[in-house]
Amino acid sequence: MKGSARRKLDQQNFTEQVCECRDNGYLLSSRKIGSGAFSKVYLAYTTHECMQHNPKLASDLRGKHHAMVAIKIISTAEAPVEFSQKFLPCEISSLNATYKHLNVVQLHETYQNSQRSYLVLELAARSDLLEHINAVLDHRGRPGLDEEEARRVFWQLVSAVAHCHSSGIVHRDLKCENILLDDQGLLKLTDFGFGNRSGLRNSPLSTFCSSVAYTAPEILMSKKYNGEQADRGIILSAMVTRKLPFKEHQPHRMLHLMRHGPTFRPGMSPECQDLIRGFLQLRPRACVDLQQVAAHCWMLPTALASTAAASSAQGHSGSNARPSRRASSAGSASSSGSCRPGSAARLTSA
């Protein structure tokens, strides 16, 4: 199709979408905030009437001090049947199952016709995590977030993934592009197209999801895998270094690199290195699980860590349920043995 004909068709489609959104109580703006393989995401506004007739939406937006939402429009008429009949329903059911957590993007409502499906989503207006990491390089000239900020963001990710798992959902496509930040800097996990309900402990999965560079080794080895264990990602490494630890497109070369283990930039704390190593174990059972991540010494904020270290030095057991000891910054966290039992330190030194 010629450029001018394409533009005319796009304009006609957009006009139809504006009307369909208006019929459902939303004012679609022309500001496109993202796009996927078969979708476009626009900024939109909820109307007063829509809020009045939709108590769930009104409750979701309460406290946000704005009426903005993100509307993801999927052209089901153009998308492959597998996408419309498998991945889209998975995405919707995963979002419904994980409603409602501060760090998981909220699905307010859906509507559809024979041409399109509309997902009305909580707006995460700032950027995705990849853009944020790249912006840090541009503004501060440093590759990666500082560890304090990385810890704050990573806590939210751990909390979001733990919530998904406890709701019976595995994400299976954890990567920086699927982690959004809202205007308050809150993390919002999104894109549940590979979300799966049956991926819990007793029913191994076999579908290859995600991108090679983010993929768990057991999936690269084409083995059946446990969806919860595979949801570990290597996002922490990307956050603090602005690089993926192993950048390869070929699964067998990725495995080769993984066997040799990651190298770290100078200046990264040993605790952080230890936690990253804990994620990058070849055997899934040797990898840190979410509870171990939450209890890892690196996850403890610096201020709390020094208090805990002081009270530990004085022989107090400490009342906080969080980790009570922290590795000294001098040695390796693993070799110092100063992480809690069961933390990555124990696993990696095993």
Ligand SMILES: Nc1ncnc2c1ncn2[C@@H]1O[C@H](COP(=O)(O)OP(=O)(O)OP(=O)(O)O)[C@@H](O)[C@H]1O
């Ligand atoms: N709730 C939201 N708030 C703000 N921006 C969003 C939101 N949801 C999606 N986006 C933007 O739209 C882009 C595409 O969305 P999403 O990843 O959900 O679509 P997709 O069709 O599943 O994409 P892909 O084909 O890459 O898997 C995102 O990368 C993001 O930039």
